[in-house]
Amino acid sequence: LQKVQIDHTRVDLHIVDDENRTSIGRPWLTLAIDIYSRMIVGYYLSLDAPSGVSVGMCIVNAILQKNKLLNQFELDTEWNVWGKFDNIFTDNGADFRSFSVEQACLVNGIHINFRPIGKKEYGGHIERLIGTTMTEVHDVPGTTYSNIKEKMDYDSEGNACMTFDEFEKWLLIYITKIYQHNIHSSIKTSPYLKWKEGIFGTKDTPGIGYPQIPGDIESLTIDFLPSIERTVQKNGVTIDGLTYFDQILRTKIRGYDMGYDSSNSNPKYIFKRDPRDISFIWFYDNVQQEYYKIGLANMEFPPMSLQELNIIKNNIEKTNSKVLNEYNILEGYKELYSHVDESIKKTKQQKKMIQKAKNNKKSSITNIINKHTTNSIPKNNESDIWDNDIPDFD
Numbered sequence: 001l002q003k004v005q006i007d008h009t010r011v012d013l014h015i016v017d018d019e020n021r022t023s024i025g026r027p028w029l030t031l032a033i034d035i036y037s038r039m040i041v042g043y044y045l046s047l048d049a050p051s052g053v054s055v056g057m058c059i060v061n062a063i064l065q066k067n068k069l070l071n072q073f074e075l076d077t078e079w080n081v082w083g084k085f086d087n088i089f090t091d092n093g094a095d096f097r098s099f100s101v102e103q104a105c106l107v108n109g110i111h112i113n114f115r116p117i118g119k120k121e122y123g124g125h126i127e128r129l130i131g132t133t134m135t136e137v138h139d140v141p142g143t144t145y146s147n148i149k150e151k152m153d154y155d156s157e158g159n160a161c162m163t164f165d166e167f168e169k170w171l172l173i174y175i176t177k178i179y180q181h182n183i184h185s186s187i188k189t190s191p192y193l194k195w196k197e198g199i200f201g202t203k204d205t206p207g208i209g210y211p212q213i214p215g216d217i218e219s220l221t222i223d224f225l226p227s228i229e230r231t232v233q234k235n236g237v238t239i240d241g242l243t244y245f246d247q248i249l250r251t252k253i254r255g256y257d258m259g260y261d262s263s264n265s266n267p268k269y270i271f272k273r274d275p276r277d278i279s280f281i282w283f284y285d286n287v288q289q290e291y292y293k294i295g296l297a298n299m300e301f302p303p304m305s306l307q308e309l310n311i312i313k314n315n316i317e318k319t320n321s322k323v324l325n326e327y328n329i330l331e332g333y334k335e336l337y338s339h340v341d342e343s344i345k346k347t348k349q350q351k352k353m354i355q356k357a358k359n360n361k362k363s364s365i366t367n368i369i370n371k372h373t374t375n376s377i378p379k380n381n382e383s384d385i386w387d388n389d390i391p392d393f394d
Helices: 052-063 067-072 099-107 120-137 164-181 191-200 217-223 247-258 306-319 326-342 348-363 365-373
Strands: 003-010 023-025 028-034 040-046 087-090 111-114 227-231 237-239 242-244 268-274 277-285 290-295
Touching: 003 052, 003 120, 023 348, 028 052, 028 120, 040 052, 040 164, 052 099, 052 217, 067 164, 099 111, 099 217, 099 227, 120 164, 164 191, 217 290, 217 365, 227 237, 237 268, 237 277, 242 277, 242 326, 247 277, 247 290, 306 326, 306 348, 348 365
Parallel strands: 003 087, 087 111
Antiparallel strands: 003 028, 028 040, 227 268, 237 242, 268 277, 277 290
């Protein structure tokens, strides 16, 4: 956990939508590798192109324990890798230079090292990992292979068979049951055994011991979301035409809590927003040093991604007949999905948009936090676990 490399790749595989199981394109994968052990410490899978969110969520996944993630996909295996790392090594992409990522790393004691321009060898470990992973993907129906010569006349879209969730499960199986147990030629052992050496030590070298388990999972996850600075007005805070409000904001109007003269000062506060679900934001109270969840003032709004909002706003601007306000945005949302539902034959782009909406709900920050902080308890209308016969101990 001293040096970790991170990078993205577009997966050499077409996936299908959940409903009709027809091709919706290729997902993007972000991977993080521990240099000492060559262990994959984290990943992030998305239908969206790489961004600061991709980097941030990959880092969060790397830091957190993976048990509940494996349980979610019903995998009986181990991926006992977690803990904050000292250094990240990346290329010079804008997603890695995101202000939110840099600030979150600073807060969590992680130093970002950017690859010198023209020095590809500085990212050799992660690039080799990506190449190895994509080679395995080439055996999955729907692969695009790595070049035209390999692909020849193979129909990648026509042979696609895995949904987004099914491919993510495949990826987890590959990481936990194949990759981490294969002998790595550079370290002459498996990443799994090398990682254990780093934790427990050898007869010649002491280990670092088990990394500390993050105590405040919610704050850690929110730290890596994109930041927005806004002033607080009497009606709350407005971002991209949407107004958010909660009672906690009343004390922040014109900086009352900081002792500002309301007639002369109007300080800006930090808000965090998950682009996958903009129906709420997180307000950072710099006095209490705590995050507060702030919902939309108009509670009729459904969970909506930033991408969906931008599509709606563009449609409104094209008509030149409507004023851009919350009412028209809500009507645009209903119209957008009404049009999709009424389509007899959905286009590839529409299917992809629907799948993104489903993925956003499952991968939003609320679900990430809940997966790591709450236990699964049977609901009243579900069968109680004690209704089943429990076998005796052997």
